[in-house]
Every structure is written in C-alpha cells, then in structure tokens.
Amino acid sequence: MKIAVYGANGYQGRLVLAELARRGIDMRLVGRNATRLREAATTVGTAAGTGDADQRIADTDDHDALVAAFRGCDAVINCAGPFTRSGPAVVRAAIAAECHYVDTAGEQLYTKTVFDTFAGDAERAGVTVVPATNDGCVPGDLIAHLLAERVHPIEEIAVSHFITGAGGFSRGSLRSMVETIDAVKAGGLSYDDGDWRAGTPARHTAVTLPDAPQPTDVVKCPLSEVVTIPRHIEVRHVESHVDAAVAAQLNTPLTPEIIDSLPEGPTEEDRRTHRFTYLIDAFSRDGQLVRGVVRGHDTYGSTAVIAVEAARRLAAEGAKPGVLAPAQAYDATSFLTFLALHGISWTITVSDTRATS
Ligand SMILES: NC(=O)c1ccc[n+]([C@@H]2O[C@H](COP(=O)([O-])OP(=O)(O)OC[C@H]3O[C@@H](n4cnc5c(N)ncnc54)[C@H](OP(=O)(O)O)[C@@H]3O)[C@@H](O)[C@H]2O)c1
Incomplete structure (x- = not known):
C-alpha cells in the first residue's frame, strides 16, 4: 500500500507523514515547492x-x-488548505489517478462542494472520496450514526465543539478561517427539512457540558458534520456550534501579514495541553436526548491519526465508490474502537430531559 500526501510539507502534512512512518505505511510526498518538500522528506526519511x-x-x-x-x-x-481555493483541483486529480481520497479540511462549504461536484466522477472511477477526515468530523459523524440506532425518529442533532489548551491554531487553520470568514461569522449552513440553508438562526445559545454546574454559551459555527450527518441519518434539523469564548477571539482582525508573523502552529508541548470535548446531541421527536461525547487531546495529532487510518481503511478494505460521509465509508463501532486505542474516548448516554437550552 502506498499513500500520497499533498501539502506534505505543511504543519498538518508533516504530522501525517510522521503517523504514516509510525504505522510503517509506504508514502509519497507531494507539494508545490521543491525546497520545502525536500526538507519535509529529509525529516520524515x-x-x-x-x-x-x-x-x-x-x-x-x-x-x-x-x-x-x-x-x-x-x-x-x-493537507493543503485553504481547501476552498485549492481543494477541488486535488480531488479531481486524485479521482483521475484512480486513488481514493481523504482530506483534513474543516471548511464546511468546501466539504459540501465536494459532495455536490464529485459524486458522479468518483462513482464512475470506482474510487471513494471522504472529505473532512479530521479530529471533529470523523468521530462526530460516526457517533451520530450510533445515536440514530438508539433514538428515532430524530427531530434534531446539535454538534458543539469545545477546545482548550496552549498554542492556539496553526497558521494554516487561521488561513482557512480567514478564507471563509463570512461563513464563519454568519454561522454557516444548517440542515433543515431536506436541504442545507444559510442564515437559519441557531436553536441553541448555550450547552451544558457533562458534569458542568451550568451551561456554557455557544455560537453557531460552520462545522462539516452538518454536511455529512444528514447523508446517513433521517433528521429534520442539524446545526453546529463552538464555545462562544473561542469564537469571540475571531473578532480580532487577522491579515495575511499577521498570520505570517505567527508561529507555524502549536509546539509539541502546547499540543500536549490541548483538550477537546465534542458533544453530539440527538433529540427525538418526543423530547428524549441521546448524547454522544468525544474527548481527546491534541487536535492536530488526532487529525493525523484519523486521516491516516481513514486512508488506510479505504486502501485496504475499500468502500462504496462515490463521495461518502465517514459513517458511510467505515463501520462506526470499529473505527471508534480504533480511536479509543489512540486516546480519543467516546460515550453515549440516554436521558429524558434536554441538557441544552
Ligand atoms: N478539525 C479541523 O478542521 C482541522 C484539523 C487539522 C487541520 N485542518 C486543516 O488542515 C489544513 C492544513 O493546515 P496546516 O496547519 O498544515 O497549514 P500549513 O502549515 O499552512 O500547510 C499548508 C500546506 O498546503 C500547501 N498549500 C497551501 N495552498 C496551496 C495551493 N494553493 N497549492 C498547493 N499547495 C498549497 C502549502 O504548501 P507551501 O508550503 O508550498 O505553501 C503547505 O504544504 C488547514 O486548512 C486546516 O484548517 C483542519
């Protein structure tokens, strides 16, 4: 098996190379700049x-x-973000080369574009394309699938991300946010009654974390789970949020010059301090709440583990050709069990009362 990494010399790309090396998977490094690529190749080699x-x-x-x-x-x-700009060309080329495709994108509209644009081409080429194979979308989408086995019919799914720790975002993540800032500020797409719509007001403004004495304020944010979950679950409404305190940081204007002056990304030590909690709340039509909780540390390291396993499974085990959500491409329990071995834990609880407001 051989896996190509595009954007191999970037911050996330190098973590993916390290994970491929750790797993003993043969790799090819691809990028647009020979010098930077050679440096990454030397390091990984x-x-x-x-x-x-x-x-x-x-x-x-x-x-x-x-x-x-x-x-x-x-x-x-x-791993070459911002994907909104350069992603479609890479998907098109991967399909033409008859390679399965995954990416680390967190850009919601780009994820939707991949589904809307490439489904037919991927099917005809017999390859599987799974966008947004990152620390949030893969476990969130897979857990949503397990929730749907426990509660139905589902009225609504609300996904909420909480991240703490030092070092903040990588320059590449900030570039992706700036590239999509209008969608980020407007809250992105929600899914409503069979279609994705912008401009829908959030149903939730606060969420109670497990064991927290009171709710935490959240704001609507364009996460890719909103695009993937309705592809395999019958649900009327899906929306996504982030911690309002984290979103408030985006009110500071970011220019390309400011981003270029920042460190490339969190140091290894910073990454060890990262903690993420992702909540996936499914509300049945009769008011029952089933909650999936994903917890882990080191968002970028986790994304590397997830993207490599996602690509490895497509190469080794195959999946239906086309553009698929994670839960359409992988067995949810099997993939989540793999993640648990790599420090990403998950739980599902059922309750009668709504834990969000
Ligand atoms: N949960 C999430 O949503 C999540 C988690 C992890 C990562 N991500 C995403 O992963 C992406 C990568 O982040 P990063 O920190 O690794 O960024 P980075 O360090 O800036 O690296 C970006 C890589 O992409 C390449 N690239 C950028 N634009 C390109 C273009 N137009 N054509 C060809 N190559 C291009 C760069 O090549 P050069 O060096 O030649 O410029 C570099 O190799 C970001 O979009 C980030 O948001 C998302």
Missing part, C-alpha cells in the same frame, strides 16, 4: 530510517502533473 522519501512536485493549477504525482498510489491524503 530520517525519522522512518528509510533514507530519501519518494517525492513529487505538482501545483494545483497543473492537472496533468497532479495526476502523474498521484498515479500508482492507493490513496491521497490532502
């Missing part, structure tokens, strides 16, 4: 004890070069 790594140069505006760079690999992991 040395770490893996394999000497020089396989590397190819291809820009996103050169379709033929991208296809040639991916050809012969079983899957592509795309």
